[in-house]
Amino acid sequence: MDLVEVLPNRLHMLRFPIGQAYLWQDGEQGGGGRSLTLIDAGNIESAAEIEGAIRSLGLLPERLERIVLTHCHRDHIGAAGELAARWGARVLAHRLDAPVIRGERPVPEPVLLDWEVPLYAHGLTVPEAPPTPVDQEVEDGDALGFGDGAHAVHAPGHTDGSIGVHLPRHGVLFTGDCVAAVGPLMLGVFNVDRARAVDSFRKLAALSPAVACFGHGDPLTSDTAAALAKAAADTAS
Template sequence: MEITHVTDTVWMLRFPVGQAYAVRIPDGFALVDCGWAGYEKPILDALAGLGASGPTDLREILITHCHKDHYGSAAALAAATGARILAGAADAPVISGAQPLPDPVLADWEIPLYEANAPQVPPAPAVPVDRELSDGDTLDWGEPARILHVPGHTHGSVALHLPDSGVLFTGDTIANVGQLMPGVFNLEPARMADAFRKQAALDVETACFGHGDPLTTGAGAALRAAARTLT
């Protein structure tokens, strides 16, 4: 698994489709998303290489949204480490297995892309959500970590903002794939521009996306410039 150092405390873990982020916190590590099912061992090996003393150093897993390429390893990681699972309140029933994932609303140009990529990703085992998150909630990750509810990609999509560090984790609400753009395969496409603008208004230096390379400098300005082109 490819590991990329993003900031002093953030590393990107890249999967065949999409990516997750390891964040060093005072008592260990947290994850923002956790990739495909079956990747729990590579993830734990990666954390060990970053300095984790054992599996229990993984304290929390924030799932940005209820797509299987973002929470596939959550159940196995929680069982192996005792990490708490955090997710947006509206997506928690899907992640826990209480509700099925609704089908995305696809534009014509998205259909072949979806048909080519979606079958590659293995099913994600259900996992209980320990904390359901709402807009404005904060996590204690050594600095206040603020939750933004940014529906559109899924009903309960959340982004995470570390204001002291100037870092933003967008999940799949924003992608960096040749250009900065709203994510694809959305449940509520009409809400995606607002989700993008909400994040672009933040003062951030680094932006970490669910798909595409992070922006490590000038991310806020780049997001605002891209937001001005949205209709």
Template sequence: MEIVRIAPNLVMLAFPVGHAYLWHGPDGLTLVDTGVPGSGPEIRRAITETGHRPADLRRVLLTHFHGDHTGSAAEAASWGDVEVVAHALDAPMIRGEAAGPAPVLSDWEQRLWEQVHTQVPDEPPAPVRVDREVGDGDDIDLGGGVHAVAVAVPGHTPGSVAYYLPEPRILFTGDTIARGPDGTVILGVFNADPARAAASLRRQAELDTDIACFGHGLPAVGDAAAALRQAAGSPS
């Protein structure tokens, strides 16, 4: 894992599969997604190398139920007084109470799916408690006057949720949007409902975003909204 500074209060935890993000607020830390199972030690390293303690973690924001994003959430939630947040529609899958829908794969996605899954541990993620189930428009106080707004972006999974920080203009998209190795911003792959996923991309492209943080691929830094609009097929 590589620790990448994105903004003064934000670092990316760049895993081989499924990035996580760490927000530093005056009242503690917020972790957005948690990587695959077994990523806990690397997340702890990132916390300590950025001058904090695991006990400083205050909340975990999960973008969806897939194991490369929830894989180490149960471990992170045990480090202290940690609130786990997820969309209500994905919460049963995160808790291990239900199985989520499989993706609808095109031919080229099938080949990519097989390639990606050679890099993902076979062990399923441990069930994770969800302390707060959010819906579209719900507000999450990150401390210091910074708030995250839950933006329902179904399609990748039924309860995929993006987290938008209006004041610093930062968007965490989960897997609803991705960025390729060439820097191109694209609709995320492996979607359970491709049409709804495309609509969710268009919705996020309407936000006033300066930094967009993706579950896969490097963040888009500086007028990210333009890149999102281009990906959505909207005028720049």
């Protein structure tokens, strides 16, 4: 796992062989620690690495208050249950993906384009995620309790309950897998409904963030709003 600083003393990316998560720090709290939020949680084998990354930053893992899951795929939710049980964090996810995360419904099958088929097979090498309790089901616009006003942005298409996480006061947007930056900025792959995913891409781009963090690929921190707007406009349904 690689630990990459995105915003000093605020935001780090935790990059795994497939996929990534993000650690957000809020201001100083009582007892000398900082309130921590994890956006996505890697695969089932990632818990120890995530804890180690938190400690390496001089932070306390017991300050992990919440884990916000952008969608129900195994490379994003795998370690959430273990981390929540270990440190008392609450798990948040959209209402439509929460039953999948809890293991009550199967993971929805994507409608693959021909060129996505071998990539999808590679992604299935990630271990399956265990059923994970969801403490709070969110809807579009719901406050998430961190980041001076972070809220959920329903962005369906990759899955029915995919969300972006928007921190307007900090100009930060987490897109989940709706948008990818592996090579050129593009619509994410493996969508259950490509047309809805394109609409969601445009919805997220319209937020005009200064920093965009993706489920796959390096964060965008320069000319971000313009790049997102162009890529979204150029994406065909």
